[in-house]
Amino acid sequence: MGMHTRITEMLEIEHPIVQGGMQWVGLAELASAVSNAGGLGILTGLTQPTPEDLIKEIERCRGMTDKPFGVNLTILPTIKPVPYEAYAQAIVDSGVKIVETAGRNPEPFLPLFKEAGITVIHKCTSIRHSLKAEKIGCDMVSVDGFECAGHPGEDDVTNMILLPIAARLLNIPFLASGGLGDGRGLAAALAMGADGINMGTRFMVTKEAPIHEKVKQRMVEASELDTSLIYRTLRNTARVFKNSIAEKVIEIESRSGETKFEDIQPLVQGAKGRDLFDSGDLDQGIWSAGMVVGLIDDIPTVQELISRIVTEAEGIIKERLVKAVSA
Numbered sequence: 603m604g605m606h607t608r609i610t611e612m613l614e615i616e617h618p619i620v621q622g623g624m625q626w627v628g629l630a631e632l633a634s635a636v637s638n639a640g641g642l643g644i645l646t647g648l649t650q651p652t653p654e655d656l657i658k659e660i661e662r663c664r665g666m667t668d669k670p671f672g673v674n675l676t677i678l679p680t681i682k683p684v685p686y687e688a689y690a691q692a693i694v695d696s697g698v699k700i701v702e703t704a705g706r707n708p709e710p711f712l713p714l715f716k717e718a719g720i721t722v723i724h725k726c727t728s729i730r731h732s733l734k735a736e737k738i739g740c741d742m743v744s745v746d747g748f749e750c751a752g753h754p755g756e757d758d759v760t761n762m763i764l765l766p767i768a769a770r771l772l773n774i775p776f777l778a779s780g781g782l783g784d785g786r787g788l789a790a791a792l793a794m795g796a797d798g799i800n801m802g803t804r805f806m807v808t809k810e811a812p813i814h815e816k817v818k819q820r821m822v823e824a825s826e827l828d829t830s831l832i833y834r835t836l837r838n839t840a841r842v843f844k845n846s847i848a849e850k851v852i853e854i855e856s857r858s859g860e861t862k863f864e865d866i867q868p869l870v871q872g873a874k875g876r877d878l879f880d881s882g883d884l885d886q887g888i889w890s891a892g893m894v895v896g897l898i899d900d901i902p903t904v905q906e907l908i909s910r911i912v913t914e915a916e917g918i919i920k921e922r923l924v925k926a927v928s929a
């Protein structure tokens with residue numbers, strides 16, 4: 603058993619499966635479980651309140667796995683200003699060798715990361731940003747389709763289109779991100795030219811994800827229709843789980859006249875999302891979730907999930923696809 607791609611080689615991992623950064627979810631428990639299962643776990647930098655806390659979390663993760671893991675640095679508009687440089691320096695000082703950047707052009711941080719020998723995976727939602735990432739020296743990209751949880755951008759192009767174009771135009775390896783959750787998805791992503799997959803939502807619904815059981819259970823019950831796009835009017839679209847708060851935000855955004863962030867801020871504060879994950883009160887705030895919730899119907903361990911995805915993908919490639927082309 604085992605799949606070999608440019609990504610397994612460059613990241614020194616067993617399976618071409620990466621767990622993307624997830625605010626409030628990407629703690630050492632989940633990242634270490636993914637790395638221990640042969641994928642690449644990623645700690646979410648900004649989930650830690652300060653760069654010093656991030657250093658401690660990296661140490662904690664090291665205590666839980668001796669396999670490679672990465673750190674996500676998300677550079678997005680935030681309500682409170684964030685000392686990004688200090689977070690980047692904390693990553694370098696901790697000796698982490700893989701960084702996932704997202705949100706904005708990571709160019710200002712590249713000299714620091716490259717000097718430290720860090721492999722940079724930039725997550726982007728368009729072909730033009732992927733090409734730009736390659737040009738400025740990122741080592742690989744995660745191509746995040748419209749299906750994805752979090753910020754899908756404003757182009758609304760799905761992975762069925764993005765991935766083959768990425769395969770035609772990029773020279774660096776890339777991960778398919780968004781809408782992936784099973785072996786069919788992995789096999790399809792590889793067929794479309796990706797070197798592996800990046801998953802967020804699917805990893806939230808595992809035993810090790812550090813969030814309330816009720817959130818996981820609700821996502822098991824959900825269908826592919828249970829996500830909402832909010833902040834469209836602010837051109838900062840986010841795909842979140844469809845709950846009463848997301849519906850309220852959309853209702854405010856649909857009112858005539860320009861939407862002001864102040865009008866929705868009390869509903870969407872990050873702290874409320876974090877509290878929701880702790881309490882299991884599903885209407886306390888909003889949380890990111892992708893259309894792939896429609897494919898999730900159990901709460902396995904990370905090890906079970908990764909083994910299942912790899913075994914299923916290998917079966918499809920070796921049997922179904924081989925049969926399809928043999929006389």
Ligand SMILES: Cc1cc2nc3c(=O)[nH]c(=O)nc-3n(C[C@H](O)[C@H](O)[C@H](O)COP(=O)(O)O)c2cc1C
Pocket residue numbers: 621622623624625627646674676703704705725746749750751752753779780781782800801802803804806889890891892893894
């Ligand atoms: C709860 C949650 C929080 C997320 N937070 C972040 C984040 O802070 N930074 C980031 O770059 N991506 C974030 N993402 C996006 C994931 O890293 C990944 O790109 C996305 O989930 C892929 O789509 P999928 O959910 O369909 O697998 C988040 C996703 C989820 C589900």
